[in-house]
Amino acid sequence: MEVEILTQHRAQQQACKVKASAWHELPVAAAKSLRRDPLLAVNFMLLVVGTACGPLLLRAYFVRGGTRKWLSSLLQTAGWPLLLLPLCFSFLSRRQRRQDVTPVFLMTPHLLVASIVVGLMSGADNFIYAYSQAYLPVSTSSILISTQLAFTAGFALLLVRHRFTGSALNAIVLLSVGAAMLGLDAGGDRPPGVTGPQYRAGFGMALGAAALYGLMLPVMELSQAWHAARAGAAALTYTLVLEMQVVIGLTATALCAVGMLVNKDFQAIPGEARQFELGEAGYYLLLVGTAAVYQCFCIGTIGAIFYGSALLAGVIIAVLIPATEVLAVVFFHERFSATKGIALGLSLWGLASYFYGELRAKAPDTEQKSSPDCEN
Numbered sequence: 499m500e501v502e503i504l505t506q507h508r509a510q511q512q513a514c515k516v517k518a519s520a521w522h523e524l525p526v527a528a529a530k531s532l533r534r535d536p537l538l539a540v541n542f543m544l545l546v547v548g549t550a551c552g553p554l555l556l557r558a559y560f561v562r563g564g565t566r567k568w569l570s571s572l573l574q575t576a577g578w579p580l581l582l583l584p585l586c587f588s589f590l591s592r593r594q595r596r597q598d599v600t601p602v603f604l605m606t607p608h609l610l611v612a613s614i615v616v617g618l619m620s621g622a623d624n625f626i627y628a629y630s631q632a633y634l635p636v637s638t639s640s641i642l643i644s645t646q647l648a649f650t651a652g653f654a655l656l657l658v659r660h661r662f663t664g665s666a667l668n669a670i671v672l673l674s675v676g677a678a679m680l681g682l683d684a685g686g687d688r689p690p691g692v693t694g695p696q697y698r699a700g701f702g703m704a705l706g707a708a709a710l711y712g713l714m715l716p717v718m719e720l721s722q723a724w725h726a727a728r729a730g731a732a733a734l735t736y737t738l739v740l741e742m743q744v745v746i747g748l749t750a751t752a753l754c755a756v757g758m759l760v761n762k763d764f765q766a767i768p769g770e771a772r773q774f775e776l777g778e779a780g781y782y783l784l785l786v787g788t789a790a791v792y793q794c795f796c797i798g799t800i801g802a803i804f805y806g807s808a809l810l811a812g813v814i815i816a817v818l819i820p821a822t823e824v825l826a827v828v829f830f831h832e833r834f835s836a837t838k839g840i841a842l843g844l845s846l847w848g849l850a851s852y853f854y855g856e857l858r859a860k861a862p863d864t865e866q867k868s869s870p871d872c873e874n
Contacts, residue, residue, distance in 0.1 A: 537736055541801030545811070548795020549818045553643075554825055555788040556628065557636045561689075561830060562775040562784075566763045567632055571624040572754035573785060577793030578747025581740050588737045604738045605745070608728070612721035613742045617749025619714050624754060627707040633692050633700030635833075636826035641676060642704035644819050644845050647852065648674060649712025650812035657716040658723065658807075665855020672848030676841035715811055718742075719803050739804045743796055816849055 552574075559570055589602060605613070630639050648670040688697045721742075726734045758764055774781040802811035823842060826832050 537801070538805050541798050541805065542814070543798075544794040545798025545802055545814055546818060548791055548793075548798055549815050550821045550825065552788070552792050552795050553631065553636050553640060553822055554829060555784065555791055556631050557639075557826075557830065559784060559788065560632045563773055564770060564781075565632075566758075566761070566766060566770065567625065567628045568754055568757035568761050569763045569767070569785075570628040570631070570788075571621070572751055572758060573788045574624040574628070574792045575620060575747040575750040575754070575796065577789040578744055578751060578796075580790070580793050581744050581747070581797070585737065585740055585744070588740075603741060604735070605741045606725065606728070609721060609725050609738075609742065610745060612717075612724070613745035614749050616714060616718055616721065616742075617746040618753060619710060619717070620746055621750035621753030623707055623710040623714065624750060625757065626703050626710065630700040630704035630707060633689070633696045634704060635689060636830060637823050637832045639700075639704045640819050640822045640826070641841050641845055642701065643708050643711075644676075644816045644849075645674065645705065646708040646712040646715075647812045647816045647849070649709045650715050651712075651852075653713045653716040654719070654807070657720050665851045665858070669848035669852035669855075672844045672851065676844035676848070712812070715799070715803065718800060719807060722804065734804075736801070736804060739800055740797075743800050746800075747793070747796060813849070813852065816845070819845060 556570055556573070559573075564570065627643075630642075634642075651666050651670060688694070692700075722734055722739070725738075771778045771781040776784065799811050799815075802814060819842065
């Protein structure tokens with residue numbers, strides 16, 4: 499009996515040592531999990547490519563002679579058919595493993611309705627964002643869009659009860675001050691051919707797009723949480739998440755297509771292609787490339803929510819601001835003023851503050867989980 503007690507005590511001491519060092523090994527563990535899970539790594543890379551390159555391609559459409567805002571809105575979700583191929587492979591794989599009838603779709607009616615709602619929000623956000631890209635330099639719009647982290651944090655608090663730390667509040671203040679500084683310098687980097695009212699409208703639209711997208715991310719997380727909590731519902735798998743993205747993309751694309759019909763964009767496409775600066779072939783290649791890159795962004799975003807949270811997706815998007823800024827200056831020769839540099843610095847400061855707060859918030863949780871097993 500004494501031997502058993504002594505053995506249990508030594509086992510508890512060993513477990514205590516492991517748990518005490520767990521917090522210091524979190525970065526290593528995160529890197530290992532990234533290597534072990536290919537889907538997590540793929541989603542991260544897709545989100546990086548979409549976030550850094552998507553705004554540049556969309557802005558290139560307007561810089562080189564494009565004028566159709568509903569068309570550029572549609573391009574942001576028109577690549578959803580690319581998801582049908584992995585979904586077909588997933589269905590065939592399930593069919594081989596199961597002997598009974600295999601359902602084609604895993605989505606429940608409630609999740610379908612939620613995805614349609616998010617799709618309508620996405621279509622509206624696509625148009626608002628495309629409107630801002632038509633009149634703002636990429637370096638300006640990227641800083642304004644970074645404020646989506648503040649909106650995401652606020653809506654995540656209301657919808658999914660994500661903790662609101664002091665560091666998160668500090669990040670929100672810094673991001674807001676950076677946007678306000680750009681507002682005070684509004685018009686200083688106005689592109690040629692853009693009027694003052696158009697620039698101000700694009701400025702407001704960029705903030706509106708950030709706010710709406712900041713609402714969309716927690717709504718997607720909430721819909722996944724509701725599905726996971728329903729009794730008898732199918733497990734929340736990555737295949738189900740891809741089905742959600744198909745519905746979201748299809749709904750948003752349909753909404754933008756209606757806008758194109760009303761605005762007669764379909765009839766204007768051939769003429770616009772002939773007058774495009776990159777040529778007719780370059781015009782259609784740019785449209786296809788933009789749709790494919792933005793689909794990478796959509797898949798990466800919903801994957802980040804599936805593996806982490808809405809805030810994780812928001813943070814990754816905001817962290818890539820410097821990359822987009824540098825690429826915009828290189829490819830479009832945009833003027834990078836001192837005010838814009840200070841605003842970018844404040845945004846990065848806010849992001850660093852948010853990261854630091856998240857790390858500190860996780861430390862007590864790790865200690866609390868290890869403390870009961872480490873007593874005596």
